[in-house]
Amino acid sequence: MSIDISLLTAFSAGILSFFSPCILPLIPTYLAYLVADYSTKEKQSAKLTLLISAASFITGFTIIFVLLGLSATLLGKFLLRNQLLLTRLGGLIIIVFGLHLTGLITVSSFYQEKKLNLPDSLTGNLKAFLLGIILALGWTPCIGPIFSSILIIAGTKSSLSSGAILLLFYALGLAIPFLITAIFMEQLLPRLKKFNQYLPLIKKLTGILLIIFGLLMITGYLEILNRLLL
Template sequence: MIGLITLAADTGVNETVLTGALLLALPVAVLGGLVSFFSPCVLPLVPGYLSYVTGVSGTDLAEARRGRMALGASLFVLGFSAVFVSYGTLFGNFGLTLDSYRETITKVLGALTILLGLAFMGVLGGFTQREFRFHSRPAMGLAGAPLLGVLFGIGWTPCIGPTLAAVNTLAFNEASAGRGALLTVAYCVGLGLPFILAAVAFRRALGAFAWVKRHHVWVMRAGGLMLVAVGVLLVTGVWDRMIADLQVWSSTFTPGI
């Protein structure tokens, strides 16, 4: 993650932060990552992922060395982060290229985000509930962890698809490759940090996972409601007005130091 954050900084992150435009989008991106992690087609498989990327059998995970567990989880997170950050960079660059049509495209993407939010809540059926994933797997253990992360990033839908699509819509709206990269880094922090924490404290994490699994319907509804809300803000133009207000505020803000 450190390397990805450095890359984002080299492509214009400092300018982004100073404008204040991401003060609203970054928390949404982090929350989107967390919602993706706790979705019912990711959370139940966390023990399996950790077992695979560390080379430790599922029954031995609780007793495995924390260093190995943390390293395997981190390599896995780096793998899917590389994929997602490239998506964000691409969408941000598209936003810059198509700036003259940005308002219309943003509304269309906002409407799509609303539909994805409804699908995430389970309101829509059919194709929105199907899963598409790669069934080929790399070698088990630390060496295969980054590649498994890449495969996860490319082929795991629909559970992470709606939230990631919303973040990419925000990246498009930012009209900057650097800002798009930063937004998806934030998304990857929200999605990846729980993986690493679960690896470091696996036994304690099992209790938290059990609670979330019992209440997964409400988790999905809350996540879908967040996506619908973001979509409505984009379609109505309220998002752009909020960003403009934040830019004005940040331009007049003077640090106390």
């Protein structure tokens, strides 16, 4: 069975994005926003409503991530003649992202956040879908370096489909824990709140993983590992 290190990295990055200090504390708010009348419905009906809304939300950010993966790969195709330089430069940038997440350096521009507000007239699954798009477009300080690293990797791919699939795996990594949380909301939300104390450690570990991956890109060992696992 063949394994693509880039796809595994993208999927893991999606999971780590969910558990980042910027996303995890907001999960209860997102869920409450998706189904504001959760408590007024029968339990079974409310669960189904929440699940459909969560799926709509996930679809929204997945579409944006895949489109961004396509655009990154399209740009990469123009730079294909300098792919070695692009890969090494991308690795260097990813290392900077990693150093920022570990706290060894601070890049102030990573703390800029875009916020978009939905009209009050929007309701239901359309609101959930648009909220997912807003999450994908409104970069937060923690998800920005992680997601940007995956975009850089997508830019080194030689085909459009490769970049799209890479970002699809990232979206899946982010979507699966969100969907599980939506399904088991009553049981998991109290535990997620207790989990907040570990968020700084997860942020640092994510930074270390990005630094390692960046070094693999710069040294060429990433391609060697992929060949060994294919």
